[in-house]
Amino acid sequence: MKAFIVANYASGVGKCALFMPTVERVLQKENIEYSVFRTVDKETDIRTVRENINNCDVLICLGGDGTVNEVINAALAESSKTPIGYIPCGSTNDFATNYSLPTNPGKAMKRILEMNAKPIDVGCLNGRYFCYVAAAGAFSEVSYATKREKKRFFGKAAYLLEGARSVPKIKPISLHVETDGETFEGKYLICTFSNSSRIGGIFHFAKGMVDYSDGKMELALIEDPGNAPDLLLLLHDLVKGNFQNRCIRIVRTDRVRITSDSEIAWSLDGEYGGSYRETDLFALNRRFILLC
Template sequence: MKGRMLFIFNPRSGKGQIRNKLMDIIDVFVKGGYEVVVHPTQGAKDAEKIAKSMAEEVDLIVCSGGDGTLDEVVTGLMEIGANVPLGYIPAGSTNDFASSLEIPRDMVKAAQDIVDGHLFSVDVGSFNEDNFIYVAAFGMFTDVSYETSQDLKNILGHLAYVMEGAKRIFDIKTYHLCVEANGEVHEGDYIYGMITNSHSIGGFRNLVGNDVEMDDGLFEVTLIKKPKNPLELNEIIAALINAYDDTNMIDAFKANSLYIHGDEAISWTLDGEFGGEHKEVRIKNRKQALDILINS
């Protein structure tokens, strides 16, 4: 017997596909030597609550859902300082974290990889009093995920994010911010910013560069300035698509901590979910703070 497992799953994520796979997944875990406690989430923050309440009673926690479900579980574990390992079975329309760790989209295969896998320690971000696993962002498109209904996410997948953002492409708000990192100050009028620990964002690779390591204690920081004309807009798009930073329109660098402040409170998204409005934020990288089972 390997031990006791808490299996948390979001029954609505990814068109509810886990309902057809649930028995097969549990069978994999039982055959792998686990006593399995199953908990379907009952609403917002439920995954966080159950992870916190049972972390000391189990040897492993596995969660299945989108990035939001994963974020809830990780937040719960970080808040209580639990060191229980985590397994992840992706089920959402966009799973940046799973993609970065090469976790299979096939749910039964992902379950088997958890049984057969090894521990890999990934960085976790702290954001004021909150936590995030792979991205904290503000500005253009960052409210797309939580303004797009769950059903729309299920039906359209990646296109749901793009479509909602494209509706407002010509209504761009700017934020005058000071970003302090690495002993330097970056000040400007930005339309978008993201602090990431992932190989892909919104399902799109290359947006954060090609030299990403998820256990190096460093974030990839991308700050996009407001384009003044179509030429500058095309310059930004080309830089993002081709993953190069040879443009004055984007401030891109690595950092293990940041202090970001401005004249107004701005909305943030943490792992694709609404992260509140903040006038100033302090972000720190908690190097290798989470042990996750992978088989890659």
């Protein structure tokens, strides 16, 4: 067996550097040939993974949600069937939480080497892939606006600090949404298209509500309630997973088209995903092979 390791030493609070000795020790004990690539920048990372992903039996990724996003974009660009093992080292690790992936490197390596492959869905936004969420509106810029140094030092608290700063700036975005023959139009605080049971501590879908391999994703449209008391109630209901609130609309779908009079900034797996007036999102069924 041959393994290719993608290691993001800048992710999280330095976990990658702490985990790597265990990862290498396990591979050496099992007499598995391996090489290590330390991430540099998005363009270099994706290019390097593309060059190597079809020349190994397993790719092992150490990093945060953004690192997984790079690996997925490289894998799909190469139409690769190489299974991916993921050891979460980031600040939030929402993607890993969905699949109950171990955060202990020894346990993570044990599970990876069992080679229990699970095909999962991924999303696409205007030609760019994401592993669990595309988000626009309030707080969507928090993840990519939070400086890497803050993420490394404060961990999850960095997002909370940046989120608190953004509260006074909350403004609804006007969207025209088309999906499955239905049309929705209004002013929304948040819009997400996701394949995840939780999103950045804001959404918590009930267990069993999300199927990670059914070819569909959850479109969430959170309408502006128009006043402060109802906004507080809305945020409370979102965090608690109470989707009966009149301002919350959840639609399970495989495709959606969103248009706006102005450019809307999107976050893909916590990283900046571009700004668009016209946005096409769709799910790709069972296109990514995860070892879990």
